[in-house]
Amino acid sequence: MACRAHLYIHLIIEEVVMSNKQVSRGRRSSRKKRPSSKENFGKGRQLGYAVREALDDYYSRVSHYNTRATHKRRAVTFIHFCRRHGVADARDIDREFVLSFGQYVRQRIEGEYQWPDGTVDAQVSVAYAHNLISTMNVIMRAFRGDNALKISGKEVLGVCRKSVRTREIQADVVDTKDAVDRAMVEGFCLAAAVMMLARAWGMRVREAILADLDRMMREIKRTGEAAILEGCKGGRKSRDRTVRANEFRMEALRFAIEVRPKGSKNLLSESDTVKRFLLREINPCRLILKKAGVPSFQELRAGFAQDVYEEILEGPSPLKQPIRDQVMDRIARAEVSRQLGHNRISVASSYIGGTRHAA
Template sequence: MSNKQVGKGRRSSPKKNPKRQKNYGKGESLGYAANVALDDFYTRASHFSTRATHKQRAKAFVKYCKRQKMRDVRDIDKPFVLQFGAYVKTRLEVGYWWPDGSIDKPVSVAYAHNLISTVNILMRAFRGDDELKVSAREVLGVCRNSMRTREIQADIVDTQHAANLAIAKGFERGAAVMMLDRAWGMRVREAILQDLDRMKREVLATGEAAILEGCKGGRKCRSRTIKVNEFRLEALNYAIEVRPQGSRNLLSETDTVKRFLLRELNPCRPLLKSAGVPTFHELRAGFAQDIYEEVMQGPSPLKQPIRDKVMDRVARDEVARQLGHNRRGVAGAYVGGVRNAA
């Protein structure tokens, strides 16, 4: 062995600094890099629906970047983000005409806000800071109107019909999610992950149960307790009956939430629509309306003008508590607004 080889191992290649690589080292293609950045930001093991939603919206920003010959996220600055905001603002009314004659169709105020929000998240995912964050309200010049105006389409009878259709197709656990969403006001993820044994124990002991598992944004709180009634007990017992053996919730040992959504729940969406219920979230709105009308002893603002503003506030507080928001203003997105007050 020569002297040059003695004591010298293989020299490792120097580590590359992501900040010095195109798209911060997330990939050569801007669209691919955006997806990787969002996966890294939220982690690939969670926030499946959130990541999917942001990825879908990010396509509009990626398309705009390519139109503007912007190929590297490192070159994006605050003026460019504001320029994108101005483009989205133009689309609010008549759409956007590009020089080559192609047209980007108009978007709603709510979706425009969502596009700006996604760009803020995307830039934070790439850069690790909020230096390029912009206010959607300031950029667009209009506020998002989250007040519900259309009547709720999620009767208990329609929900039960949809559940029966799902059972007939072999999606018993999908039917259980429908029932839990409508009866207990759960989000889909909450219905999937809820500890059904714990709920049953609490119902037997106190006549009510807390919604604890799978809550959005860390909103797990014991104050979100819901009194049992005949329909809620029926939904809970059915979920316990069809859950996988040995499981406390609707997932089997080999299941993930993502797999459950794809294989069990997605096939149930057209069945829900065929029964007259547009979405799973509509089931939660139906629950919210039930709570409001129970407190008010009268119809929701979606049916008649508000007569008692004091009781209206009490009812909205109760809706917000049982939905897990604890913010009165959020109730308007479910039961309608106060602008109808007499």
């Protein structure tokens, strides 16, 4: 009897388990799976959101913060153009469409662009027009994974990017130190150190933030010069980019070491990131720079470039008077390019001016 009772209980339990399985199966089968959206190559239903997602995925979400942010700002123009033409899905964009975008940008170089409803888009510079084409190319490559829709800015715009500086540099040492003092008063000591490093050593903002200050000091004591290695744009890290120390450069380096977070080899604390540093320190100080007469952080690098050029020629840069020694001019431009981390002589013209010669 005990065996029968045990068998009976076992059968009841088995029936209950099977019944529960059937119920659960019924519930799962009653739920219809929402079909996955393929719009915008699976990046999202809204074009604007999809563009931002595509750029983040393309560059990775943990690096290239400035590059991604720049492309996202410029992407607004391309998204606006797409919406104006009723394009809501990036899969519908073909070569004819990207060429029409190029023509739209070209017309904005020549003057204001007026849409049929009377809305007017402002004129843009040649340089910014090329940037818009570049961003459009990056967006489509991020979506598609190829360069099938890439267009040439030079061909579609019909004009090359102008990169020769014509106005005098507004970043002398006195104005820079004035900006540093203002920043310190406002409590932005780390940003003040970035200003000093940018003006004295020709560093980009990211390079100044991430520079290994202790390494630089060791190299100066050993050789009298230091290499710019950390935070270089586009991975252009090279031991060839060395800058010889002088009194002003040592002042900037010592100041950065003095104000850096305790225990850090650079201007970042252990828990900080470059992105937070930019938002917290750099962005509020852009206005401080302008109040001191310096247009931007980039202008500080231009001031450094002019110093290098004038030290070699022992005379004024082309922005101040025509060139008299073409051989020395070329040597100076090559040195400016090397110390700025470009290694292309042509780039020097965007910092120190063109090659106009004396009569």
